[in-house]
Amino acid sequence: MLLGTRFTNVWRWWTSPTISTSHAFHFNARFLTSSQLETSSSSLLVDNVLSTTETDDVFLPWLERKSNTRISSVLSIGKSDIGRFLFASETIRAGDCILKVPFNVQISPDMLPSPIRDLLGDEIGNVAKVALVILLEQKLGSDSKWAPYIIRLPKPWEMHNTIFWSERELEMIRKSSLYEESLNQRSQIEREFLAIKQALETFPEIVDSINCDDFMHAYALVTSRAWRSTKGDSLIPFADFLNHDGASKSLVLNDDDKQLSEVIADRDYAPGEHVLIRYGKYSNATLMLDFGFALPYNIHDQVLVQIKTVEDDPLARRKLELWQRSCTSTTKYVNGIYFPGNSFTIREVRSATGKGRGLPQSLRAFARILSCTSPQELNDLCTEAANGDGRLARIPLKNLNREVEAHQILLSQFKQLVEEYEASIEALWPVDSPCSCKKMAQRRLMAQHLLTGELRILKSATAWLNNYCDTI
Numbered sequence: 001m002l003l004g005t006r007f008t009n010v011w012r013w014w015t016s017p018t019i020s021t022s023h024a025f026h027f028n029a030r031f032l033t034s035s036q037l038e039t040s041s042s043s044l045l046v047d048n049v050l051s052t053t054e055t056d057d058v059f060l061p062w063l064e065r066k067s068n069t070r071i072s073s074v075l076s077i078g079k080s081d082i083g084r085f086l087f088a089s090e091t092i093r094a095g096d097c098i099l100k101v102p103f104n105v106q107i108s109p110d111m112l113p114s115p116i117r118d119l120l121g122d123e124i125g126n127v128a129k130v131a132l133v134i135l136l137e138q139k140l141g142s143d144s145k146w147a148p149y150i151i152r153l154p155k156p157w158e159m160h161n162t163i164f165w166s167e168r169e170l171e172m173i174r175k176s177s178l179y180e181e182s183l184n185q186r187s188q189i190e191r192e193f194l195a196i197k198q199a200l201e202t203f204p205e206i207v208d209s210i211n212c213d214d215f216m217h218a219y220a221l222v223t224s225r226a227w228r229s230t231k232g233d234s235l236i237p238f239a240d241f242l243n244h245d246g247a248s249k250s251l252v253l254n255d256d257d258k259q260l261s262e263v264i265a266d267r268d269y270a271p272g273e274h275v276l277i278r279y280g281k282y283s284n285a286t287l288m289l290d291f292g293f294a295l296p297y298n299i300h301d302q303v304l305v306q307i308k309t310v311e312d313d314p315l316a317r318r319k320l321e322l323w324q325r326s327c328t329s330t331t332k333y334v335n336g337i338y339f340p341g342n343s344f345t346i347r348e349v350r351s352a353t354g355k356g357r358g359l360p361q362s363l364r365a366f367a368r369i370l371s372c373t374s375p376q377e378l379n380d381l382c383t384e385a386a387n388g389d390g391r392l393a394r395i396p397l398k399n400l401n402r403e404v405e406a407h408q409i410l411l412s413q414f415k416q417l418v419e420e421y422e423a424s425i426e427a428l429w430p431v432d433s434p435c436s437c438k439k440m441a442q443r444r445l446m447a448q449h450l451l452t453g454e455l456r457i458l459k460s461a462t463a464w465l466n467n468y469c470d471t472i
């Protein structure tokens with residue numbers, strides 16, 4: 001997934017819409033005064049005062065006044081264990097438009113004051129730019145024109161994205177590729193933070209007032225609540241109080257002609273019902289990395305497995321070279337990390353008996369190459385590929401024993417993975433252990449959802465391979 005933002009269904013793409021820059025200039029002028037900077041550290045205090053005196057009832061009227069339009073007449077804001085949510089304030093029918101948020105009240109990278117924007121350049125991604133907008137508005141405290149929105153953004157201690165996990169917490173998910181992806185994402189954010197500091201060195205008032213932890217928090221706010229549009233990655237106030245259901249058909253849609261984002265209900269809702277949309281077809285690994293939560297049963301789960309060559313195989317190097325050369329894409333880019341050509345994404349195999357989708361063809365082709373025992377067999381595969389569509393080992397090997405052996409290589413590695421995952425789940429410390437504070441208990445549960453989902457997929461692949469080897 002690209003930087004953790006949600007893709008929208010975009011209608012009628014046009015040139016990038018222009019956003020009013022008046023706020024940006026207003027902000028710039030204010031930010032650069034030293035008195036402003038002196039008081040910036042008290043902004044959190046102001047936030048707290050605001051958050052205790054303002055209720056969520058005032059938020060939608062504020063946003064409607066700001067945008068000068070009706071945004072929603074059927075939704076209200078509620079609060080629960082998973083933060084804010086939107087619920088039906090009256091009956092909603094499938095097909096109803098439940099909210100419309102104009103672009104002019106969305107927060108996008110263009111809102112950075114132009115002198116800052118010009119210095120940042122393209123090497124700083126849009127997520128980082130929107131994160132910087134949030135930080136600058138936070139520093140303004142109650143003087144920010146976005147204060148009612150900014151104070152409602154989740155606080156660092158309310159966020160559970162795996163980039164915030166401690167060593168011990170990350171250890172729980174070491175078996176999953178999410179472990180590496182989390183470390184990698186953290187390093188990438190740190191690099192972007194340093195690049196921003198360097199680019200803005202002529203603005204010491206800004207660079208000296210933000211630290212990497214604040215930036216990491218703002219960055220995670222963006223990955224967990226921004227949508228991609230023609231303007232880059234934008235925060236869509238009010239719409240971003242909608243929580244996620246992987247099975248929902250409702251998405252946030254952009255209409256560039258009307259300059260707004262909207263959501264259409266995919267089903268009926270009774271008054272009081274929690275309204276959910278789908279952020280994307282995201283696995284638990286992606287949800288944990290970018291959004292800080294996991295689903296107990298996620299229909300979009302997948303596992304990234306790295307297939308090892310057989311130990312002591314004298315042809316191992318040649319096989320890998322051949323594979324890398326024959327593949328159009330030898331590396332996989334998943335959640336901001338490059339995986340080598342022997343990494344494969346596996347989804348749940350619904351039926352072990354062959355109906356529906358089985359294991360990915362590319363994985364089976366790789367196994368056939370691994371099963372070759374002589375240079376001649378490898379050459380034969382190359383000749384067959386040259387006479388066909390150019391892809392290596394896509395069809396079953398003529399020698400059935402060899403075809404079974406190829407799949408048994410996979411089977412033994414999958415069986416080992418299943419055992420390792422089972423051991424990892426077993427090793428998760430009990431929820432009621434004395435060390436389980438609320439935060440740790442929550443993260444442990446997320447780790448459990450992740451590992452059990454990935455284990456389910458590995459077991460389904462194992463069953464499919466068992467069946468294939470037995471019945472071929």
Ligand SMILES: C[S@@+](CC[C@H](N)C(=O)[O-])C[C@H]1O[C@@H](n2cnc3c(N)ncnc32)[C@H](O)[C@@H]1O
Nearest residue numbers: 082083084224225240241242243244291292293
């Ligand atoms: C776009 S925001 C939704 C509004 C959010 N609840 C809030 O308080 O602002 C996305 C965040 O909501 C939470 N969230 C959304 N859907 C969830 C779900 N199905 N289960 C648990 N948390 C969820 C996660 O913390 C996620 O990062």
